Amino acid sequence: MSSGLGSAPQTDARRISCLVADDHAIVREGLRRxxxxxxxxxxxxxxxxxEAALELVARRRPEVVLMDARMPGMGGVAAAGRITTDHPEVRVVMFTAHSEQDLLWEALDAGAQGFVLKDSESAALVGAVRQVVAGEPYVDPRLAPDFLRQLARPRPGGILSxxxxxxxxMLADGHSNREVSERLVVSVETVKTHVKHILAKLEAEHRTQAVAIGIRQALIR
Known part of the structure; x- marks a missing residue:
């Protein structure tokens, strides 16, 4: 991964907090540099x-996690799924090799918002981080053909995690945000974030419409 990046935009003094997760120390060192x-x-x-990534996300609350796709123990895809479930405000960018394109589908279902190849230029990685923080998914152009083929396949369970x-x-069953939070043992704010994502993904204007769409698409009963 090459360096030589220009200076960052100065329009906002806020800094994007990042967590790096990779089982190779030399890769973590390179990403940190x-x-x-x-x-x-x-x-x-x-x-x-x-496992360590999950613990650090809970403690440090980064905006973005750069996640290696394959790691010993709990792999990057499984960790991404846990992070996006427990901390839906955190963006996950998968850091993969060409040979791991088969993981795209799993990572997409796990909630990852970015996909960057390990041999990418540094500018591409930085651009991916900024893009997912802005709310837009990022896919390495070299992965795009396979990614689009994955998206074209019928997806059991629809686009919701x-x-x-x-x-x-639970919303269809008449539960309030607080009741959902108590049942799932998460904060009300986390539930609200999930609901926001559900509405956006289903292109629904409100909960009732989301429930109707969910039933019509057989996402729920």
Whole structure:
């Protein structure tokens, strides 16, 4: 991964907090060096496993996690799924090799918002981080053909994650945000974030419409 990046935009003094998760120390070192050159980014932690990433996300609350797809123990895809479920405000960018394109589908279902190849230029990685923070998904152009083929396949369960389908079912059953939070043992704010994502994904204007769409698409009963 090459460096030589220009300075970051100065329109906002806020710094994007990043967590780096990779089982190879030399990769973490390289990512930290790249991000440390960017004025509007800061590395708030490093993890060598999926389990360690989950613990650090809970403690440091980064905006973005750069996640290696394959790690010993809990892999990056499984960790991404847990992070996006427990902390839906956190963006996950998968850091993968060409040979791991088969993981795209799983990572997409897990809630990852970015996909960057490990041999990418530093500018591409930085651009991916900024893009997902802005709310837009990022896919490495070299992965795009395979990614689009994945999206074209029929998707069992629709575009909602398992946790989002679970919450939508609870809404259909008449539960309030607080009741959902108590049942799932998460904060009300987390539930509200999930509901916001559900509405956006289903292109629904309100809960009732989301429930109707969910039933019509057989996402819930």
């Amino acid at each position: 790249v991000l440390s050159q960017i004025d509007d980014m800061v590395v708030v932690g490093e993890a060598s496993s999926g 398992a946790r989002e389908r679970e919450i939508l079912q």
